[in-house]
Amino acid sequence: MLRNASRFFVFFFVLLVGTFAQQSVSWSTTLFSEDFSDNSVGWTLGNEWQIGSATASSGQYIDFFPDPGFDHTLTGDNGVAGIVIGGNASTTPHEFEYLVSPVIDLGGTTGLTVLEYYRWLNTDFSPFMNATVDVFNGTDWINLVPAPNGSDGIIADSSWTVQAFDISSYVSSTFRLRYGLSVEIIPGQTQTLPLVGGSWNIDDIRIDGELAVPVPLPAALPLFAASLGIMGFIDWRRKRAITAA
Numbered sequence: 001m002l003r004n005a006s007r008f009f010v011f012f013f014v015l016l017v018g019t020f021a022q023q024s025v026s027w028s029t030t031l032f033s034e035d036f037s038d039n040s041v042g043w044t045l046g047n048e049w050q051i052g053s054a055t056a057s058s059g060q061y062i063d064f065f066p067d068p069g070f071d072h073t074l075t076g077d078n079g080v081a082g083i084v085i086g087g088n089a090s091t092t093p094h095e096f097e098y099l100v101s102p103v104i105d106l107g108g109t110t111g112l113t114v115l116e117y118y119r120w121l122n123t124d125f126s127p128f129m130n131a132t133v134d135v136f137n138g139t140d141w142i143n144l145v146p147a148p149n150g151s152d153g154i155i156a157d158s159s160w161t162v163q164a165f166d167i168s169s170y171v172s173s174t175f176r177l178r179y180g181l182s183v184e185i186i187p188g189q190t191q192t193l194p195l196v197g198g199s200w201n202i203d204d205i206r207i208d209g210e211l212a213v214p215v216p217l218p219a220a221l222p223l224f225a226a227s228l229g230i231m232g233f234i235d236w237r238r239k240r241a242i243t244a245a
């Protein structure tokens, strides 16, 4: 009876290990995507920011290009986010106005996490006009893309241009992303207003990363094999004891 109880205990223990023991593997996946076909995810739009159908603009500074008349998404929804879609950014000085994403839960992310988006941007450089990209790491907003400065010159996109960044250091369960634009007057300078341009057009944002996925522990299989061996040994001992008696 006692030996039968031992067999049962060993079998039950191994079954328990096999049931609950797990390990994690990393699984690459798209954690967030946005084609701006609508605003169903709830972006917050500051002044001049819009989500709508891509529309060509006009009247920009000679070295700039118009806003695009077509979006980047292959499905043809034509949706983009931008500053005055189909028009130019105001040159009236103002503090930063942002397009802010909803909270994006990247708390379970491991390994490399990459932010990608497509940009069609025509903007003067800092300090006249500041076009920036920031990410929220759960505590602070981190400047990911500073405004172009005088040495960079203006940005004048004539096509959709992909931008990609390693954001592995900034992931959190309350991650957010924002695009900004501000306009400043520089006291004492002759040219106090920025060049007229269409500013931001943004499409097809994507965040790719790795998630840790729990899977059954393969080591449980050798434990099952070991348990069979132990039970066999107990059987052998029991039969030997019976024979000796």
Ligand SMILES: [Ca+2]
Binding pocket: 035, 036, 037, 071, 072, 073, 077, 078, 079, 080, 203, 204
């Ligand atoms: Ca789109």
Ligand SMILES: [Ca+2]
Binding pocket: 057, 067, 082, 083, 084, 085, 086, 087, 088, 089, 197, 198, 199, 200
């Ligand atoms: Ca525009």
